[in-house]
Amino acid sequence: MSFEKVAIIGLGLLGGSIGLAAQEHLPGIATSGFDADPKVRERARERGLCATIADDPAEAVQGADLVILCVPVGAMGSAAEAIAPGLRPDAVISDVGSSKQSIAAALSAALPDHVVIPAHPVAGTEQSGPDAGFASLFHHRWCIITPPEHAPQGKVDDLAEFWKALGSTVEIMDAQHHDMVLAVTSHIPHLIAYTIVGTASDLEEVTRGEVIKYSAGGFRDFTRIAASDPTMWRDVFLNNKEAVLEMMDRFLTDLGMMREAIRAGDGEMMFDQFSKTRAIRRRIIEQGQDDARPDFGRHEHDPGDNEQE
Amino acid sequence: MSFEKVAIIGLGLLGGSIGLAAQEHLPGIATSGFDADPKVRERARERGLCATIADDPAEAVQGADLVILCVPVGAMGSAAEAIAPGLRPDAVISDVGSSKQSIAAALSAALPDHVVIPAHPVAGTEQSGPDAGFASLFHHRWCIITPPEHAPQGKVDDLAEFWKALGSTVEIMDAQHHDMVLAVTSHIPHLIAYTIVGTASDLEEVTRGEVIKYSAGGFRDFTRIAASDPTMWRDVFLNNKEAVLEMMDRFLTDLGMMREAIRAGDGEMMFDQFSKTRAIRRRIIEQGQDDARPDFGRHEHDPGDNEQE
Numbered sequence: 001m002s003f004e005k006v007a008i009i010g011l012g013l014l015g016g017s018i019g020l021a022a023q024e025h026l027p028g029i030a031t032s033g034f035d036a037d038p039k040v041r042e043r044a045r046e047r048g049l050c051a052t053i054a055d056d057p058a059e060a061v062q063g064a065d066l067v068i069l070c071v072p073v074g075a076m077g078s079a080a081e082a083i084a085p086g087l088r089p090d091a092v093i094s095d096v097g098s099s100k101q102s103i104a105a106a107l108s109a110a111l112p113d114h115v116v117i118p119a120h121p122v123a124g125t126e127q128s129g130p131d132a133g134f135a136s137l138f139h140h141r142w143c144i145i146t147p148p149e150h151a152p153q154g155k156v157d158d159l160a161e162f163w164k165a166l167g168s169t170v171e172i173m174d175a176q177h178h179d180m181v182l183a184v185t186s187h188i189p190h191l192i193a194y195t196i197v198g199t200a201s202d203l204e205e206v207t208r209g210e211v212i213k214y215s216a217g218g219f220r221d222f223t224r225i226a227a228s229d230p231t232m233w234r235d236v237f238l239n240n241k242e243a244v245l246e247m248m249d250r251f252l253t254d255l256g257m258m259r260e261a262i263r264a265g266d267g268e269m270m271f272d273q274f275s276k277t278r279a280i281r282r283r284i285i286e287q288g289q290d291d292a293r294p295d296f297g298r299h300e301h302d303p304g305d306n307e308q309e
Numbered sequence: 310m311s312f313e314k315v316a317i318i319g320l321g322l323l324g325g326s327i328g329l330a331a332q333e334h335l336p337g338i339a340t341s342g343f344d345a346d347p348k349v350r351e352r353a354r355e356r357g358l359c360a361t362i363a364d365d366p367a368e369a370v371q372g373a374d375l376v377i378l379c380v381p382v383g384a385m386g387s388a389a390e391a392i393a394p395g396l397r398p399d400a401v402i403s404d405v406g407s408s409k410q411s412i413a414a415a416l417s418a419a420l421p422d423h424v425v426i427p428a429h430p431v432a433g434t435e436q437s438g439p440d441a442g443f444a445s446l447f448h449h450r451w452c453i454i455t456p457p458e459h460a461p462q463g464k465v466d467d468l469a470e471f472w473k474a475l476g477s478t479v480e481i482m483d484a485q486h487h488d489m490v491l492a493v494t495s496h497i498p499h500l501i502a503y504t505i506v507g508t509a510s511d512l513e514e515v516t517r518g519e520v521i522k523y524s525a526g527g528f529r530d531f532t533r534i535a536a537s538d539p540t541m542w543r544d545v546f547l548n549n550k551e552a553v554l555e556m557m558d559r560f561l562t563d564l565g566m567m568r569e570a571i572r573a574g575d576g577e578m579m580f581d582q583f584s585k586t587r588a589i590r591r592r593i594i595e596q597g598q599d600d601a602r603p604d605f606g607r608h609e610h611d612p613g614d615n616e617q618e
Contacts, residue, residue: 122523125603127603141525144523177514184528186527186528188505190527192501194567197589199563200493200494201585212589213451213480214431214490216598217494218534219493222498222530225527225530234576251504251508252564254504255500262550270546274543277503277506278539280506283521289525
């Protein structure tokens, strides 16, 4: 591993997991961390998310040849400014944000003399904060690196090696294409989930208690991703606006067609649409991106269940 | 338990689970089953989904004082007609369908002289067919019974007892209200999931392979329920049209507001909306309707993970 010391700025789910994973998989690398919230720093020390937790961002990055910003997308620019005084001139600056064009612009503006190589590990849970991270979060998950045009290839390779060591499979992608792909696979699903959970909780005809009681019919799956960090997601939508709006309009068109099929009683159209989607599920499971157990294995927690295994 | 023999018509996920659960929890009750598909009957015999599997629907219900129809909503009427020749005059006719007004009408029309008490266990997985059922499917799940106005109270109580014995908590509800509640908590989530999975698989800018690869960003949660049985779901939307359309229009209004907030860069509106939804998730978990483990415990399958427990 070419890097000697990685500094992690922001110690929530992603930052904490990187710290734990680096210590587990790359014992030769020094790890230091910082979070703007003193309580998070305290908890990070208790959990040992990094070997050292600094009380100042510029102090955290001292001596680091890799700095990974793990703050909400909208805070990337100011986080980059805050670390500037302590940065080694040859440090590689990276991040884990979910919209890559806007972050590339913000980091390059804040640190014009540094090598900036944005990255996005496509991994997460609905939890956030310093207690949420765990070392295996990136196992069998993709990490998309979006190097700017003139990024030194050697540094891109080093960053790829780092993520591979944490268990990820690395993909190099153009930032604009990344933003479109993630709009479909992540941003729109979150937006839909937040919206339907909001709709369901504001109805007059159906009480919130009823929605909660009968959520096992499908609704509860949406509540999981709608429990994700609000600040993080607000920033994603503010910063990947164009791709999100484009994909949302496709979805709205398709939903309008589905609405018309229901209104007209067009069972054939519905059956055709509903049949197409099973194949995609099967391939996601084959590729190890989800759990093949029915219901994700939720029933395995049920002490009365001996049928599932 | 007042019932002596339960007959189950349709041996997929729900029917098979009832058969297994009844044999496990109610050993004093005789179970018999039928499915229109000879291959399903063969598999049902191999798995022992019921004590006896008949090759004829009227034969399956002979001597049964409880008959539960577990066929797609659109097939309820013809299934009821098929069992009529073998029915005891005092048999209670029930079902497990997801839209209750239309089923009540179909069953009463087909069997005008019988006591019809529709019911809906709010439980399921994305699997279907005779291999999908398991005895604990109904544990800690709600079963909604929607008795018609003149249903004999004693029979309603008997049916409630049956479902409680299978592990469910029973709720009595008006059929119309049921259809509205389930439109929100189950039908609309399935429709949205089917639609977004369809949208994502038909894009030009983003390949299907990319959608599958990066599905861990949120999309994969939607593919689970979009893998549900197409016939069953087509019938649900054909038979609960009004409530589904009404709820869909609420959702579309809210999604339009979200779209406008993104377009206008209204971060405050988004943050407020995204913050509301966490409380609902928490209550669903408190009430035992979902798994509190991050990511539903998916990571527990990862052999490298020692952090989660």
